[in-house]
Amino acid sequence: MDQKTKDRIDYLRSHLHEQNHRYYVLNDPLISDMEFDMLMHELQDLEKANPDYTDPNSPTQRVGSDVTMAFSQVTHTRPMLSLGNTYNEGEVADFYNRIVKEVGHDVDIVCELKFDGTSISLKYENGELVQAATRGDGTHGDDVTRNAKTIHSIPLKLKGDYPAELEMRGEVLMPHKAFETLNQQRADIGEAPFANPRNAASGSLKLQSSLQAAQRQLDCILYYVLTDDMEFALHSEGLEKAKEWGFKMSEAYRVCHNLNEIYDYIHLWAEKRKELPFDIDGIVFKVDNLSIQRDLGFTAKSPRWAISYKFKAEQAHSRINAITYQVGRTGVITPVANMDPMQLAGTVVRRASLHNADVIAALDIHEGDTVVVEKGGEIIPKIVGVDLDKRLPNAKPVEFPSICPECGTPLERVPGEAAHFCPNQSSCRPQITGRIIHFVARKAMNIDSLGEETIELMYSNGLLNDPADLYTLTASQLLSLPKIQDKTAENILRGIEESKNVPYQRLLFAIGIRFVGETTAKKLAEAFPNIDALRNASFEQLMTAEEVGEKIARSILNFFSDEKNINLIERLRSYGLQMVAEEKKLLTNSLNGKTFVISGTFIAYGRDELKALIEAHGGKMLSGVSSKTNYLVAGANMGPAKLEKAQKLGVTIISEEQITEMIENGEHN
Ligand code: IVH
DSSP states (O other): OOHHHHHHHHHHHHHHHHHHHHHHTSSOOSSOHHHHHHHHHHHHHHHHHOTTSOOTTSGGGGGOOSOOOOOOEEEOSSOOOOOOEEOSHHHHHHHHHHHHHHHSSOOOEEEEEEEOSEEEEEEEETTEEEEEEEOTTSSEEEBOHHHHTTOTTSOSBOOSSOOSEEEEEEEEEOOHHHHHHHHHHHHHTTOOOOSSHHHHHHHHHTOSOHHHHHTTOOEEEEEEEEOSSSOOSBHHHHHHHHHHHTOOBOTTOEEEOSHHHHHHHHHHHHHHGGGSSSOEEEEEEEESBHHHHHHHOBOSSSBTTEEEEEOOOEEEEEEEEEEEEEEOTTSBEEEEEEEEEEEETTEEEEEEEOOSHHHHHHHTOBTTOEEEEEEOSSSSOEEEEEOGGGOOTTOOBOOOOSBOTTTOOBOEEOTTOSOEEOOOTTTOHHHHHHHHHHHHSTTTTOOTTOOHHHHHHHHHTTSOSSGGGGGGOOHHHHHTSTTOOHHHHHHHHHHHHHGGGSOHHHHHHHTTOTTOOHHHHHHHHHHSOBHHHHHHOOHHHHHHSTTOOHHHHHHHHHHHTOHHHHHHHHHHHHTTOOOBOOOOOOSBOTTTTOEEEEESBOSSSOHHHHHHHHHHTTOEEOSSOOTTOOEEEEOBTOOHHHHHHHHHHTOEEEOHHHHHHHHHHSOBO
8 A cells, every 4th residue: 555545544534533523522513414424435445445454443433334243241340330329309418418427528529410321331542442341230241342333422532631541431322313213213114112212222232233233323421531540639620631532521510519509400400301312310429529539439339429319200290081992903992091281201292001990990090180190211101190189079980981982892801800801803893903904014914005094994895804805805996995096006915915925923923813922923833833733732732832821822722712713714724825834944953852042142143143053953942941951052141040040950051162063063964
């Protein structure tokens, strides 16, 4: 490589680091996105053409890679402790007064936001990011360097007069906007949404593909500087210094000189948190003076010089206008409270599930009651109580209906179950359309050309009464419906035709046997490789299948004892749907007849990869260690309980290298 190219690469690397910092940390970009992208492409091309001149911290590393890798474990140089919690101002005062008493004079306290994400440790050597690790159990964490590099606010190289060895601790967050986009994308592809940005952030940081992690728009705010190579007198001084080195530090901290200032800070952020683009779940208080911090020291679990104050879950009061009763595809009735719209933790809430009659009784809800609605870390609002002062005179307790709100059939309740249900499976509208909607869902038969509205329309026009009717639909029938034109009809019919190739395990999920979810359906398809085997299985045989307990076994027997279901299956069979499991092509028979459980993390394989490998060579995966287990494949950091159980049961414990040897030495096809 000539000197000119080398200079150009060096220039681009440092220029792009600087622009990245301006954009993602300072929020003050100097160049346009287009210019940035052009320079990034130029650097990517130059690096590709000169592969010897590598730099693991080049700005190009932020795009991630689709090579999936298991995480190795790291031991934290200093344990990552947690913080003691307080829940009211009295407990904060106790903390403050205890310290003042111990020290003998007033102390300054740094108040910071308690970011609600997942904690991270970042290590730098001579200004280069060398390692990023999760907290793990506080002593050992996962090495997530590859994923952390894709987070733009984490500097890959430091600026200014940084210490030679440095560890920074902070929080990886998912901002609200990124969280909403992610959950929308997941909903679009039929995946379960994350419950809150905290779970989304930690899930994203642990993705095996850094290319995917790069798309999650994570952010990282640091709050703790650890180094032996530079002396500071104050924690707040470290925060300011870290900003100069290029880290994203919160501007919201404040040095407080007494309890009143501390209270003011709590009150300020209890309100202002609503304006933040990410979640915080409280405030953290830290002694500012580092020599006092050292004197106070640590308990086994947390520092004595810091404590957190957790916000209470946000609450709002609102009046119930009506309780509606939704009928699900299995006939279960769910009561829903419809309330005057209220603003709660960033969203407008109008409805909340009341789950079942027991919950209504426990809350003692009366008609027209004003209820207390809470939204904590979770996204789903919950009714937690009734404001009795606002109860209307003569209000009557809410009575659970005795007949189905949709079809008028008397409701039933299975002893021991909380739910009421409508037994009229064959002619109760939402049950029929619900079953068809479930049947076509992405994770079931995946007929995505058919939306809920179209299904409702077809039902009302007498074209559909059960999922098998889909396979008798004709173009002229579809075209007779309002709003359906040639192209749409064609797409619908093509989607239905293609669904005939959907594998048997998905069909088992699609037919909607109560309590048989996607995973159970998969396990059932493995244990009973065709629908007749499943239909003829006894209770005892069903119970031997993985994931199947008494409740599921009874539900399966119940399903196949109903003539209508048998009739449905026979019709689906006659239209050519898959009723037999695809034969798994085995690579070898080396592990035939042997059962395995894996635990911990592995070096050469991801957990799913290792499972697939075992199955591809004829082994059978079990979910937990039991007397049926032959081998436990032990990875790094496996749970001690599992190990102990395996040893007690005499299960052979092997390493990932040993399993590879077993495969290589075993019987080949
Ligand atoms: S200081 C030794 N400061 O809260 C003290 N933690 O239970 C180290 N957190 O695991 C923690 N915001 O993930 C500190 N401003 C902040 C924080 C913060 C959020 C998290 C952190 C820690 C947990 C404490």
